[in-house]
Amino acid sequence: MKVTLTVNGTEYARDVEPRLLLIHLLRDELGLTGSHWGCDTSNCGACVVWLDDTPVKSCTVLAVMADGHRVLTVEGLANGASLDPVQQGFAHCHGLQCGFCTPGMMLTARWLLNNNPHPSSYQVREAISGQVCRCTGYENIVKAVLWAAEYEAGG
Amino acid sequence: MQVPAQVEYERAGSVEHALTLLARYGPAARVLAGGHSLIPMMKLRLVQPEVLIDINGITDLCYINLTGAQLRIGALTRHAQLLESSVAGEHFAILHDAERVIADPIVRNWGTVGGSLCQADPSEDLSAAFAAMKGTMIIHGPDGSREVSAREFHAGPYETVVGPSELLTEIRLPIRPGGGSGYRKVSRRAGDWPVGAAGAAVWLDGDVITDAGIGLTAVGATHFAAAEAEDFLRGRTATPQTLARAGEIAAENCRPVSDQRGPADYKRHLACELTTRVLGVAVARARGLMA
Amino acid sequence: MTGPGVAGQETGAYGAIPRKEDARFVRGQGTFVDDISLPGMLHGAILRSPLAHARIISVDASAALAHPKVEAVLTGADLAGRGLAWMPTLSADVQAVLATDKVRFQGQEVAFVVAQDRYAARDALELIAVEYEPLPPLIDARTALAQDAPLVRDDVPGRADNRVFDWNAGDKTATDAVFATAEVRVGCDMVYPRSHPAPLETCGIVAASDAVTGRLTVWSTSQAPHAHRTLYSVITGLPEHKIRIVSPDIGGGFGSKVPVYPGYLCAIVASMITGRPVKWVEDRSENLMSTAFARDYHMHGEIAATADGRILGVRARVLADHGAFNATAQPAKYPAGFFHIFTGSYDLQAAFCEVTGVYTNKAPGGVAYSCSFRVTEAVYLVERLVDLLARELGMDPAQLRMRNLLRPEQFPYTCPTGWQYDSGDYPRAFALALDLAGYQGLRREQAERRARGEYMGIGISFFTEGVGAGPRAHMDILGLGMADGADLRVHPTGKVVLAISVQTQGQGHETTFAQLVAHELGLTPDDVEVVHGDTDRTPFGLGTYGSRSTPVSGAAAVLAARKVRDRARLVAAATLELSPDDLEWLDGKWRVRGDPDRGAGIAEIAMAAHSSLELPDGVEGHLDASAVYNPPNLTFPFGAYICVTDVDPATGEVTVRRFIAVDDCGVRINPMIVEGQVHRGLADGIGMALMQAIAFDENGNCLGGSFMDYLLPTALECPSPELGATVTPSPHHPVGAKGIGESATVGSPPAVVNSVVDALAPFGVRHADMPLTPANVWRAIQGRPVRPDLAVS
CATH class of the missing domain: 3.30.365.10 (Aldehyde oxidase/xanthine dehydrogenase, molybdopterin binding domain)
Structure with a gap:
């Protein structure tokens, strides 16, 4: 069936099977491979993208459910050549190692900071608690998000 | 990655439309709300519906409001909305306690209250919370709507009384003054299903418990409730000993099963321990001693 | 960096500079195997055995082949026709690529479907009919050598039992003599449960065979691309110079991407047959149920000492569950890896260990999950034993360790089982950790809390690793020197x-x-x-x-x-x-x-x-x-870890409050990256100690086959680590570096377990096996511990 959605500001129309998962639409149909997947059970969060204004696990959303909606992926985080402060924070604070969970983590971080510009480290940990990182032990992800918060506050 | 089997898809624009579609497809159809229980089951091919009826477009099922002496929660309300709702938190601390530990923040953004209830997992948290609050479910069908008490909503593991041509539309919780409530869950890790969890509400007249509601999940409690313990509490003074005895009664009436989350004896112990603790929280809140 | 010892190190190009690779990763521009898409590429999916042990009566793929999007189906018989039904493992055994005679673990590969898209490939699996004759499975490793145990490997001519190997190290006579006369002896049974590295990216491959040039190009999740090339050449007979292995960005490996897996070979064969590129990427259940596990050591350890706390010797008997095929990825001459570094960081007189490997109807493996070849199990054993000894002696475990640590002047030090530790200043690192922790203050706090009925634990682990294999004379894989x-x-x-x-x-x-x-x-x-x-x-x-x-x-x-x-x-x-x-x-x-x-x-x-x-x-x-x-010796990083936990004895819940880690990995090239490696390993330790384990029910069903059941720690379980460093350069490495990738995974689990057991000391708990889930903690307090390798009952 026909779906039309706006991904990172660009409108796409595709004819898809109803069972197609949003993550596969993004990766296989649109070539946006920055979003990953790491489990089958919506536990790991490697697939997190924004659907309209909130992060969701795109392995657990059908592409047809996104029809008429906006999607933001990691490829849409930067403003041209200018990295989002969250992206800068992850690089600056060694908030990533293998880079596999990173896109989902950054999208959740961006959402957190939009809603809570000055989170505590506990609030950062809580926000990313549905997403697994196997490399960082989370410490530097937390630092990266706090760095971005401080950066955006002009610090 | 695992992927669902082929399925047809219909989008419902209103409750009436959803009911029409349900009538058309019958038991071959499944209602798709947040999908955070259903879609993983479809990916694992544990369920293979022929048709999905997507109700996410019925935005007028997304609400939390006070109507008279009731809190009314639309079935399509996302978990995150319930957690953020100050009116829900003000009257039912138990809901915020529970929502804070249901799945994770991202799942809560999209998973729905009604979807969780209808999935009817025997370890589901809100089922216990609503059982404790003695809520009422509103179910719409081809012949209009009907009310079912939260304690009659579940027909067994993964089964509810919602018929194949019906739709859960609303949960109603009675607001009664003098009460306090709370929820406490033990899990192996943040975001995991409970090993055991208890919710409780008490209403006090001075130090005397005039009424109590106790909900339990994951421990094999009939209808997610501890009716015998509630009966014991009514009319008694809210002392630590009384609450502890209520916990024991709750545990005696559970039928937990062993699994990788824990052995049955531990779960029974948890039923007692958590019931006792959460009753203490509910009493403290009823007395205004605790936020 | 909070500790001393690194001043002046960050000269020249060394130092905590941001990583070059991050520019692509933060933009989502990494290239992982599943990101690769080639023209005409087909998608593979594997049909796996639902049973742990069964004879295959028949495999009928005709309905799958009739699926309009299916291009090919491979069965064991098809591969047998090409001489490819079995492949060598990295440990001198063979492993079925696709089962021909029997299935020997739940999740074993039975057939491979190649279709035009991944959804169709998955659908077609349901169209393959396999008839099985169920056989009794061997699940409990402790019964593997019983007379009536089911024989797992009847494919090997002449094999009459489930013994993989018997191996020992150290001096039995000397050790027994030490134990015979020691004033104090303490022993304990402990299980290091089966675990899984579970990198966030599962294993996968894109295989592209070119019939014209005879070239095979493979993009795969490989930690060892050159070894894989040689192995593929040996298995398939393709000339090695015609094979190119590309290991693109890899989403974590932790040892699990060292072996060659059946799915890789299936994709390669499928590409040869179809003449088109074939992608296969396992799903998470396949990853957890079939790719290489780690640990699974059933250990009995003993420690001997004088009454005033001088450690004299250790000995251990180990039963190692290797699953259905011995596919351990480690140096060939070391069937139990480097387990015999189990004398740890202590100056003692004698040591002896015996390890018996057994087959069971479980997934094969035994990889080094960030553990430098079984050093993790060794450190766990000795660090638990030292804590047990401290309890027995009524000594503070910090004092007992400090008393027995090797002294700087003893290096290079040859331990009783033959390892030559290159360098170290153990007391300095330990003192720093105690200082960072405020150890005496923690003990005072613990006493105050206990008086209030609150249970706080302080757990110590001091570890020595041996990393950086070879030298090639002693260490090889498949005859390839390291x-x-x-x-x-x-x-x-x-x-x-x-x-x-x-x-x-x-x-x-x-x-x-x-x-x-x-x-x-x-x-x-x-x-x-x-x-x-x-x-x-x-x-x-x-x-x-x-x-x-x-x-x-x-x-x-x-x-x-x-x-x-x-x-x-x-x-x-x-x-x-x-x-x-x-x-x-x-x-x-x-x-x-x-x-x-x-x-x-x-x-x-x-x-x-x-x-x-x-x-x-x-x-x-x-x-x-x-x-x-060709390294002249291993390098020997070491460290001192202290974990503070709070335990709720009524619910069994454990909270890790603090984790102090002092690591000495020699000279640090990029301290930021080094610390990141430590952070990861501490989370691993929390995971393994508190939640990560794969158990099996009596029918051999894997009980950890998804992330709903195989739990990995989240940000909420991991405290903000407090790190310190000392620098004792390796004398034989050109820049004095020792390696850090696994230290914290090795060192942290015993710190967590020691901490929880310490918290539970007032209940008389001496030991509790990992994972210390709430249920297991509560059961330990009840004196009825849960066996972590079997279904909970």
């Missing part, structure tokens, strides 16, 4: 390309290795491009695991850079019309002795080497150099 190469090309403008045999899975090689070379050549890391993960572009080597990148390949890179530097000296001397002896390397340049303003850096010299300059003897035309590093 040495690694590095090729360095110096372009005319002085920009450098370093090609290495090891492969990052997140460890930051592109940065650290650039720093290593830049440091030697007076360049900046930006001047050095690091090429890795492509067998056509890199020198041979055995890959990244066992913390061997910096100790082995890093050394090769440094040696190659030093060859460049030596050659540059000759060229510089020629340009300056001086003798090479007149020059000295100072501040990143060859400078004239006594006239340091005169000299030349690598860029000028490189240009000269490519110019019309008449080159001196020993320089053929440029500065390029290669090196192969």
